[in-house]
Amino acid sequence: QVEVVESGGGLVQPGGTLRLSCKASGLISPYYGMGWYRQFPGNQRAMVAEIKADGATNYADAVKGRFTISRLNAYATGYLQMNALKEEDTAVYYCYYKGSRTFWGQGTQVTVSS
Numbered sequence: 001q002v003e004v005v006e007s008g009g010g011l012v013q014p015g016g017t018l019r020l021s022c023k024a025s026g027l028i029s030p031y032y033g034m035g036w037y038r039q040f041p042g043n044q045r046a047m048v049a050e051i052k053a054d055g056a057t058n059y060a061d062a063v064k065g066r067f068t069i070s071r072l073n074a075y076a077t078g079y080l081q082m083n084a085l086k087e088e089d090t091a092v093y094y095c096y097y098k099g100s101r102t103f104w105g106q107g108t109q110v111t112v113s114s
Contacts, residue, residue: 009108020077022095029099038091
């Protein structure tokens, strides 16, 4: 079993920055991927960014050039650096850990508002 915990959400003004963290613990595989999805009210979750087990990254078009995903392999910790935030980035952000199975965190609220 793997537990995934996100942190770093909050309220920020448009144009501001936030860094989300994702920590996986438990039966961690040495070869894993991590990623972030977000969910707007009334909508399904949508992929924001992912980093695969081989280190390849992928981003949603809406965040390219503004968000950066990274991880510390040895610590099963991932990050989502979010710059130039827009009001439309307001959502609940969920992290997942993907080893032999996929585990999700509980989500962290990001609110971009003046």
